[in-house]
Amino acid sequence: xxxxxxxxxxxxxxxxxxxxxxxxxxxxxxxxxxxxxxxxxxxxxxxxxxxxxxxxxxxxxxxxxxxxxxxxxxxxxxxxxxxxxxxxxxxxxxxxxxxxxxxxxxxxxxxxxxxxxxxxxxxxxxxxxxxxxxxxxxxxxxxxxxxxxxxxxxxxxxxxxxxxxxxxxxxxxxxxxxxxxxxxxxxxxxxxxxxx
Numbered sequence: 001x002x003x004x005x006x007x008x009x010x011x012x013x014x015x016x017x018x019x020x021x022x023x024x025x026x027x028x029x030x031x032x033x034x035x036x037x038x039x040x041x042x043x044x045x046x047x048x049x050x051x052x053x054x055x056x057x058x059x060x061x062x063x064x065x066x067x068x069x070x071x072x073x074x075x076x077x078x079x080x081x082x083x084x085x086x087x088x089x090x091x092x093x094x095x096x097x098x099x100x101x102x103x104x105x106x107x108x109x110x111x112x113x114x115x116x117x118x119x120x121x122x123x124x125x126x127x128x129x130x131x132x133x134x135x136x137x138x139x140x141x142x143x144x145x146x147x148x149x150x151x152x153x154x155x156x157x158x159x160x161x162x163x164x165x166x167x168x169x170x171x172x173x174x175x176x177x178x179x180x181x182x183x184x185x186x187x188x189x190x191x192x193x194x195x196x
């Protein structure tokens with residue numbers, strides 16, 4: 001699976017990262033997927049310039065990690081430009097299909113698991129691809145640095161489920177990816193969330 005952050009780092013718009021997931025060879029079976037759509041209209045033109053395969057939709061589906069404006073405001077523009085199927089766990093966005101915890105979706109040339117991860121918001125999900133060992137978390141606070149805060153049982157349960165996966169890379173809604181010691185960092189976060 002090829003993962004490309006479409007967001008322009010020089011943009012002045014306050015926006016989330018927008019990840020395009022494609023297959024290695026852009027075959028007809030690959031499902032071109034956007035994880036979040038951001039708030040910067042410039043991504044529409046950026047997506048039009050990318051190689052996404054011949055004889056297929058440029059963007060076949062959108063998966064929203066949650067409904068906050070910096071992750072979802074471009075949805076009308078993306079719909080107009082590419083007419084994708086939109087998935088979300090949120091009642092606050094215009095989704096075609098509701099994401100369910102444990103649901104499996106084809107993204108690019110791989111299969112991803114939806115993990116319901118309340119913590120940042122009640123409609124937050126994370127997306128995990130076992131084959132690539134990658135985790136997309138949106139704004140879910142999976143890296144905890146202090147035991148000073150308290151966390152809801154549902155969030156701790158979600159973090160336990162994430163820690164049961166083998167994670168080599170974490171893609172966040174903002175900033176760069178984490179590519180080192182992911183499993184260790186997640187386990188440490190779980191200990192802190194439990195108050196240990």
